[in-house]
Amino acid sequence: MAEPEEVEVRMNDTDMLTIGAFARACRLSPKALRLYDELELLRPARVDPDTGYRYYAVAQLERARLVAWLRRLGMPLARIREVCAMPPTAAAEEIRAYWADVEAQTAVRRDLAAFLVAHLSSPSRKDTTMLELRYSAHSDPGRVRPANQDTAYAGTRLLAVADGFGPAGAPASGAAVEALRFLDTEEVPAGNVLNLLEEAVRGATEAVRDVADADETGTTLTALLWTGSQLALVHIGDSRAYLLREGGLFQITHDHSVVQSLIDEGRLTPEEAGAHPQRTLLLKALTTGAPDLKLHDAHRGDRYLLCSDGLTAVVSEHRIRELLTAHPSPEEAVQALVDAANEAGGPDNVSCVVADVV
Template sequence: MAAERPYKSTPHTRKGATTTFGSRTDIGCLRDHNEDSLVVTPPLFAVADGMGGHAAGEVASEIAVNVLAERAPAHPDSEALGRAVEEANRAVIRAAHEGRGREGMGTTMTAAMLEGERLIIAQVGDSRAYLLHQGKLQQLTRDHSLMADMIEAGQLTPEEARSHPNRSVITRALGSDPHTQPDLYEINVETGDRLLICSDGLSGMVCDNEIESTLARVRDPQRCASQLVNEAIANGGHDNVTVIVADVTGFAEVRRKKMARKTKLSIALVLVLFAAIVGGAAWGTNEYLHNAAYLADDNGKVAIYRGVPGDVFGLTYSELVESTDVSVSDLQPGFQERLKEGWRVDSVEAAEALVKEYREDIDAKSKPAGDEAANADASAADAAGSTGGTHDANPPAPANSQGGAA
């Protein structure tokens, strides 16, 4: 085994769930080789702490993790994961019989599968799994060790067990009994929780409250794994140290992507509606500008324009249709004032009708008064002739009132 096998804390996506993780293994300060092995292939994470001396413990742990990685299910299944650990146990025993490693070699195995918000664990030995939940650390697995048995029996306190001369004695391991079975755990976790799997090189050198503090403080899982190893080494590093830190993100990434898609759809819908409104407004404005008209003074003459007078947003929307023969000076003063700024009407036809009224009014005012009297006499004569009877143009003179003929 290499002395150190760190893994980057890059997201690993599988079946819609995203797991962010980090890991590190270190030889420690006192050992001359590293007997720990690990697996970090989400959703599978595992730590194996080998035993049996040089060319034995590292062989047992590596065989175990290799078989586990081959036989583990693709998705969390506690029974299937348990069978994979049992097969790893048989593989270690076969290897010893075949001369790979040594007789009596063995290894711990704590394997976990984390997918979505579901966690399963299969465990043999004293490598531990912890969960940081809402800032509080809890040990998920029970050590298969003499110290754990004595603590449960009330013979030792956890503090006394940390310095007990038999603290490294374990009661169950892979490689010793072909019938060894792992303890299985099925745990519902929550987004924001943090999983820690470690060999006893960490848990034996760093107190749980210090582990809790580091897990809560260092948010990047790779930096957190490295920091925990550094703390174990700083406290003496009496054993190999292996640490895996995996964040429970559940389906937060899936929800984020769904929300992002909904946001994009909402934005697209708003843009479509906005475009429709702008387009409708532009169409309506164009129709209005195309149909609207106004009258204005064009060098002293009344002119008809299509559009609107002045500027709209700095642009001019007007087109000369006709400069009429109607003089502005012939109009009433009120009309002349209105023409200075542009007299708006609904359409060119309405403008032409106004011009026609102006022209008729001007023509009526320009006729002389004598012409009006003559026209009135002619009208009266025409009326008399229409009443009937015959009249001589030159009536006879009246008879001499004295009688007799001349």
């Protein structure tokens, strides 16, 4: 209930403040205090049963000020609740860890901003010297799965990774990639590349339906089609494509998964997503949704990575960037990435395609 304007008075009880007085003392608004009461983060010491007025003990000021400071840091309320429940030394370590995460995320956003500025500021590429790809692909069953349901392919024009699932997962991923392979030998007109790729994906979808004899069978698909100066991207599912440019690693696909939708809605953090029980559930696969299609300008020195979630589920993006940077040839980089996934337990099939723009 809304509370009327209050006068800063003390109750008969010792060391008790009205909500207005307490708000001014701890630099939190009465509205914020009501919210923290509802969330059981900062409960009033007493609520008048007749008027509903909230009263706070002076001893609660220290906790209230800590909450106010942590909110100024931008810490989520759920994490503030955890910090407030810790002894001071553990709380200090948690705040240090939180701020390290903030600085890391800020660095990533800074790099992304620099990439976007450079990308959007680049002049027309009509007169740019034609470039070509140097590439390598490898698919590995991992250390746990009895069979490999991934398919990876790399050619002069086409790069692709598909991650099959269900009873006929391997034939499904193979059929999807095989249906695109004709693009590797066709001259691709730059102005019509997205339409050509979209038509090819429709053929891949039908090919998967032909081999998928159960509703539980399907495949992801992430592919890049090279025109000589641009790459057309098609993506559906939770396999990924990354761009390594000038030392920065950028994910250029968006996962079509349950946990990614929860992250997008703010209901889950990326750190929590790795342990979520529904982390493998897809919202879209090749036969159950429309893929993303987009066009990327390529720069000399760019390195592209396509991979199944057998890599990204167990190897951090920081480590992926290190391995892509450390190994000069695509063959070495692919092998290092697959080895890293297997060294982390290899719980899933892992497929990687690395291509350099040269």
